[in-house]
Amino acid sequence: MSEEKENIQFELTDELIQQVEQLIEVRKDKELKKLLDEFHYADIAEILDELNLEEAVYIIKLLDSETTSEILMELDEDNREKVLRNLSSKEIAEEIEELDTDDAADIISELPEERQQEVISHIEDEEHKAEIRELLAYDEDTAGGLMAKELVKVYETWTVAGCMRRIRGQAKEVTRVHSIYVVNKKNKLIGRLSLKDLIVAKSDQKISEIYIPSFDYVNVHDDVEDVAKVMAKYDLEAIPVVDENMILLGRITIDDIVDVMKEEADKDYQLAAGITGDVEADDTIWELTRARLPWLLIGMFGGIGAASIISGFSDAMLKFPVLLMFIPLIQATAGNVGVQSSAIIVQGLANDSIDGSLLNRLLKEFLLGLVNGLAIALIVLLISHFAFNTTYLESLTICVALISVIIMAALIGTFIPIFLDKRGIDAAVATGPFITTSNDVFGILLYFVIAKFILGF
């Protein structure tokens, strides 16, 4: 038995890509197959993402569908779409036959409506076909949209020995056996067992004597984010999915949840940076513009708003030109404080760790703003006095404005995400340019109002 080990440090080198491209060009199928056989399907997918479409399709058609179906799942979504467009419905159906139902349904749901039925009609395994149809009916953001139909299920009336015999058959279909689900004769989920429990038990015992009657489960219509929270909180590696009558419908495994968590984190990160839609650095300029321009426009209107405010105070501008120099400071501080406050709240909401009353939360932010504001105002006071020769009243204006603006930004940054969350809107949209812009505008307005009050122009 050869000692081939998968090297985790798989490196996608230019040499490797060139080697693959050359083998494709001269149609050395056997050598190409031999080369690619060394790699994990996730690595082959990385190679394919670097090739042009024609070459990628060539490799997909060359390798056996057991491998290529997994490669397809790992490809960049854009590339997968292009490759699938170059495969016939029958060819896609062959790939689908190899996949677990959850992955199969995911791939089919990405196809254009009219092709979906055509591909499904080419699936030969009737049970697989029916299960995929069932999964396609669920919303992709629900437990039903994420679950797989593959699971190991035993009836409470079976014996351990009979059970071992029978699950051998079921287990072959299931990539990983996390839990064995115990059902009654009506298919109602009543408990669970691990393979370990089964191995440790005596072979003539009945399942009803050894199963564990307490178990976690999710409803088929539960939101995937809630499923992720439950699985992370209770350290679960798989969770059964049931309907309202506790009938066992499928199971969700932790690797799918890892993907959901990653997507969620990426989305929130992008929202905080003012980017919508799932874009990557390698997307086209057009896609990136669509994701970025809307947020820049929000910022632009904020800037225009600030211009109007300054214009409205244009008399004062001529009397106290030093005030204008500190507009960028006021604006930057307001923006930074607002983003800090909102980010902490958004994260707290995501982790369900925001409790206590809104009033207490705002009071705390008020105090926090006061502490930070005093610290910054003190430094600015010294610098403005010595470096910019501001008068006593001008310095006072700048410091009072800084403290007020910091407190205001902290309160707005705290209030808006909590408000959105209570209205059922994703609080993460309240971070980034949205908060920054509103704080910019309010900050400048507050600055001038305070200046008017203190300097009396």
Next chain:
Amino acid sequence: MSEEKENIQFELTDELIQQVEQLIEVRKDKELKKLLDEFHYADIAEILDELNLEEAVYIIKLLDSETTSEILMELDEDNREKVLRNLSSKEIAEEIEELDTDDAADIISELPEERQQEVISHIEDEEHKAEIRELLAYDEDTAGGLMAKELVKVYETWTVAGCMRRIRGQAKEVTRVHSIYVVNKKNKLIGRLSLKDLIVAKSDQKISEIYIPSFDYVNVHDDVEDVAKVMAKYDLEAIPVVDENMILLGRITIDDIVDVMKEEADKDYQLAAGITGDVEADDTIWELTRARLPWLLIGMFGGIGAASIISGFSDAMLKFPVLLMFIPLIQATAGNVGVQSSAIIVQGLANDSIDGSLLNRLLKEFLLGLVNGLAIALIVLLISHFAFNTTYLESLTICVALISVIIMAALIGTFIPIFLDKRGIDAAVATGPFITTSNDVFGILLYFVIAKFILGF
């Protein structure tokens, strides 16, 4: 057998907390135990996080250590520290005995140096003690710091039947059996098996005939982030950890990786928002100030820098006051574009999806900046002309400056994270206030330089 099911919708109500507090007050231990027995340890931890220290310690001392050890693991880090300070070294050792080695080492490493040895000396199980000592020696950011010693290991010379018999013993120690690791007589990892493979095999076969010789593994000194990437990429639920000679040392399971990923995502999100250190909304004002003030100071110095620049152009200010009104617009746009560009790069770096030359990447950002800049400049041109009565040259100045500043911010936002990454510095620090501030300052400078050039002051 009772049909108690764990309800995933565990809700932490004020009534429940009050009920627990009352039972503690009147010392109704039996009732309290009965009440808490209904809940999962992760739920009990949530309850304890809401109680005061005295009450939390009371419950920890009341329940059996099998449960309390798991509760301790789930507590907020701050609360766990306080609870542990109220337990004797012997009591902590009793909790430690119940935990898997990885969790045990984590708890001990959180204790003050001098208590660590004391607690370890109280651990009665000599093997457990030695294993924990071993784990404590590894850096917590490495595979060694994350792995557990509990695993199921078989020798290639065993038969399937003998193997089943022997792993029954080992399996009892291991919460979940993901993979069975196959070693040669020198304890060198040579392959793997799943329980499923074992069940499906014939009982008189030798392990050497049925084991799978290809496997993923990580080195004990590998960075945990790399381990997370490998496990996510290859959809692994557990990975063996080896030393340089392929000797099997431990294993890492996906639930630990889920925690690592969550921490990483939270940290990057906070960095992007200008917050350092792992703070939460419920931390003290002092902790939050320490996390937030440094970034505000960066922004403050940027604001002072901007003030100096404006001051340097004070002659122009009096001739073209309309220019000053548009400073907030220039600043906000520069900040927003910079954050967008850097966030996409930081995310791309984290996902290893940044390839191609730096020059191509900068060229792309240049074009992207040009497209976005033209769109925004056109709108601003119309608004400034009609609403602010700017002259032809003033409008030209504002538009050219906007386009230039957007391109500059996009280039800086792209360049800095890539540069930091190449130097081995976490690129995520380059997002948030850092990028915003530098773009603010450079943006305003560029604005005035362009104005000087076009308007000729």
